Amino acid sequence: MITSFLAFSQKHHTIKGQLLQHSDSSPVFNAHIYFDKTAIGTTTNEDGLFAFHFLENEKQSNIHISCIGYKIDSIPISEFQNKPLTIFIEEDKLFLSEVVVSPSDPNDILEKAIENLGQNYPKEKISKTIYYKESVKQNGKPIRLLEVVATIVSDGFSDSRQNPKKYELFIDQKRPDFNYDSTFEGGNGIGVLHGLLWTEAYLNKRKLRKYNVSFDGKSFFRNHEVYKISISKPNSLGTTSMYITVDEFAIVAISQSFVNPSRKKPDSKQQFQFLAFDLYVDFIQMKDGYWYIHTIDDIRESISQDGAITKIIRSIRTTSVGEIQDLNKKNRIKMNTDLYKYPTEYDPEFWNHYNAPLETQEELKAKQEFSE
Known part of the structure; x- marks a missing residue:
């Protein structure tokens, strides 16, 4: 089962960033920032900003970014290097099935x-x-x-x-x-x-x-x-x-x-x-x-x-x-x-x-x- 990241027995770290649309640099609201093993994390606010807390034993992990309508992105935590990171994501152009789709x-x-x-x-x-x-x-x-x-x-x-x-x-x-x-x-x-x-x-x-x-x-x-x-x-x-x-x-x-x-x-x-x-x-x-x-x-x-x-x-x-x-x-x-x-x-x-x-x-x- 999934568990929250609240565990005081280990040292906590924090990464910060801002998520923007690739097309016009506007902020992306309510995008999910999470570890792939749990899918539990945080979300961006109305300005596209987020702060993500994690434990010492997760320093080598990747965070995933997911938002309906946009392509999924994965970023190593090490890329943040103790400073906020600006991330641009692209809209997801849905691809049609190769099989001909009938109205039914x-x-x-x-x-x-x-x-x-x-x-x-x-x-x-x-x-x-x-x-x-x-x-x-x-x-x-x-x-x-x-x-x-x-x-x-x-x-x-x-x-x-x-x-x-x-x-x-x-x-x-x-x-x-x-x-x-x-x-x-x-x-x-x-x-x-x-x-x-x-x-x-x-x-x-x-x-x-x-x-x-x-x-x-x-x-x-x-x-x-x-x-x-x-x-x-x-x-x-x-x-x-x-x-x-x-x-x-x-x-x-x-x-x-x-x-x-x-x-x-x-x-x-x-x-x-x-x-x-x-x-x-x-x-x-x-x-x-x-x-x-x-x-x-x-x-x-x-x-x-x-x-x-x-x-x-x-x-x-x-x-x-x-x-x-x-x-x-x-x-x-x-x-x-x-x-x-x-x-x-x-x-x-x-x-x-x-x-x-x-x-x-x-x-x-x-x-x-x-x-x-």
């Missing part, structure tokens, strides 16, 4: 993925440690920031039930946060966290069969050859892409996007309307052969009646998966808990070595002002 093929691929849900995803109850971040900006100014590390114990998947709603959640650590607007109607931290943990939207037989399906080609995802399947509804402003492994027909990544071209303010009957959103989920394959949810990202931009633009970024990262253990019942969280007010232990040493995404300069400034 993409539907066959999706059907096989649906048929194999029960054998590709864990059935037994599992325990996962997760990192959760919620960042809210209004008109470009940060107004809320929340970062927690939690343990979740949940049911697995089966052929008939793809939505493990039965779970328990325990908060282990909370980083210093800020909340300039407690009246903001965007959840109280925990409500959103519970919602993101539901997986029905990603693996559900009934929903998957209601879309138009097309084949976009093949690519690679963490050393697996994958089909890229596009799914859409007629007259919809949203698009969905699924990445399905060629060998096991496992759904290993899903991305959804929506853009509202009008950008008009909502009328008096509604408080806000969405301008755009991006939803992303990917999975990681463990030694037992099953695929586990690894990352969930939910990025939304909306406009209110007064014209204020709000951007919300909510992210979950799996940092370890293991067997069920005795958990501190005092840390068990209920749905009505407000995590911005919830008192938890803060251990600076823990966070200094934890592979959380770097905070942006705006977030650091807002956190300092809020604490003062």
Whole structure:
């Protein structure tokens, strides 16, 4: 099973860098930086910056860089040489299969993925440690920031039930946060966290069969050859892409996007309307052969009646998966808990070595002002 990099018995090292697009030098957000043996690491922030912590015995390893839509890259840690490294990655031009693809093929691929849900995803109850971040900006100014590390114990998947709603959640650590607007109607931290943990939207037989399906080609995802399947509804402003492994027909990544071209303010009957959103989920394959949810990202931009633009970024990262253990019942969280007010232990040493995404300069400034 995979384990987190937190181990105080060994010396920690840190490498830093920035990830940019090769075509225009713009920052690449939410790219995964990880060791290939675990696929657990960190991600780039909105400026493409990252810091990656590792142990002494990993100094000779390579780090891998993976982001949907870009070519996978591998870099020896030694190349960083105690200074930040700027890395350029290229877009992934999906290559079409040499075999002529008939119109029915993409539907066959999706059907096989649906048929194999029960054998590709864990059935037994599992325990996962997760990192959760919620960042809210209004008109470009940060107004809320929340970062927690939690343990979740949940049911697995089966052929008939793809939505493990039965779970328990325990908060282990909370980083210093800020909340300039407690009246903001965007959840109280925990409500959103519970919602993101539901997986029905990603693996559900009934929903998957209601879309138009097309084949976009093949690519690679963490050393697996994958089909890229596009799914859409007629007259919809949203698009969905699924990445399905060629060998096991496992759904290993899903991305959804929506853009509202009008950008008009909502009328008096509604408080806000969405301008755009991006939803992303990917999975990681463990030694037992099953695929586990690894990352969930939910990025939304909306406009209110007064014209204020709000951007919300909510992210979950799996940092370890293991067997069920005795958990501190005092840390068990209920749905009505407000995590911005919830008192938890803060251990600076823990966070200094934890592979959380770097905070942006705006977030650091807002956190300092809020604490003062």
